[in-house]
Amino acid sequence: MTTRNDPSPAAVSVPPASPAHVTGGPAVQLPTAFGYFTARAWTDSATGVEHLSITSPVRPDTAPLVRLHSECLTGDVFASFRCDCGEQLDQALALIAEQGGTVLYLRGQEGRGIGLANKIRAYALQEDGADTVEANEQLGLPVDARDYSAAASILHTMGLDTIRLLSNNPAKSSTLSSYGISVVEMISSEVPSREQNLRYLQTKRDRMDHRLALLEDHPVHQS
Numbered sequence: 001m002t003t004r005n006d007p008s009p010a011a012v013s014v015p016p017a018s019p020a021h022v023t024g025g026p027a028v029q030l031p032t033a034f035g036y037f038t039a040r041a042w043t044d045s046a047t048g049v050e051h052l053s054i055t056s057p058v059r060p061d062t063a064p065l066v067r068l069h070s071e072c073l074t075g076d077v078f079a080s081f082r083c084d085c086g087e088q089l090d091q092a093l094a095l096i097a098e099q100g101g102t103v104l105y106l107r108g109q110e111g112r113g114i115g116l117a118n119k120i121r122a123y124a125l126q127e128d129g130a131d132t133v134e135a136n137e138q139l140g141l142p143v144d145a146r147d148y149s150a151a152a153s154i155l156h157t158m159g160l161d162t163i164r165l166l167s168n169n170p171a172k173s174s175t176l177s178s179y180g181i182s183v184v185e186m187i188s189s190e191v192p193s194r195e196q197n198l199r200y201l202q203t204k205r206d207r208m209d210h211r212l213a214l215l216e217d218h219p220v221h222q223s
C-alpha cells in the first residue's frame with residue numbers, strides 16, 4: 001500500500017514559515033465615536049507585544065473587512081499630518097462599523113517597525129531632505145521591518161480566514177496569503193493627501209508600490 005500526498009497545485013497553499021503563538025483575552029464592549037465594537041487584547045507569546053482587535057458584526061453574505069493598522073503614535077493619537085495613519089484609522093473604524101469586520105491594531109510597528117525614537121530620528125533626516133526610504137537607510141535600519149505572523153495568527157484564531165483587506169499595500173495582501181489567509185478583495189484605504197504628507201505618500205507610491213490613485217504629481221517643496 002502506498003500513501004502519497006497529492007501535490008495538485010490547486011490544493012497546495014504555502015504553509016506559514018513560523019506562525020506566532022498568540023493568546024486572546026476576553027471580548028468586551030467598546031462603544032466609540034465611530035460605533036459600537038467588541039474589543040479583545042492579544043499577546044504574542046514570543047515577543048510579549050500586545051495587540052488589539054476591534055470588531056463589528058459581519059453580514060452573512062460578505063467577507064469581513066479587515067484593516068491591519070500599524071501603530072503610529074504621532075498619527076493615531078496626536079493626529080499628525082506628517083503621515084496618513086490617523087486618517088486611515090478613522091476611515092477604517094467608520095467603514096468597519098458600517099460594513100462589519102475587524103481593525104487589528106498592531107503595536108510594536110511604529111515607523112514600519114523601527115520604533116518611535118528611530119521614527120523621529122528619521123523625521124529629522126527627512127527635514128534635511130531625505131525621503132522616508134532614504135532616512136531609514138541612512139539610519140542603517142530596514143525600510144519595512146514589520147512582521148505579520150502575529151496578525152495572521154490572530155485572524156486565524158478569530159476565524160477570519162477569508163477577508164476583504166482594507167489596504168493600499170499589495171505586499172500586505174501577499175504576506176497574509178503566505179500565512180493561509182485568503183484575501184478575496186483589496187479595498188482602498190487611501191485618504192486625501194495634504195501638503196505636509198505629499199512627499200511621504202509619493203514615496204510610498206513610487207518606491208514601496210502602494211496603490212495611491214488619488215495622489216497627484218504636484219512638485220513637493222523641500223523645506
Ligand SMILES: [Zn+2]
Pocket residue numbers: 072074075076083084085086
Ligand atoms: Zn503614521
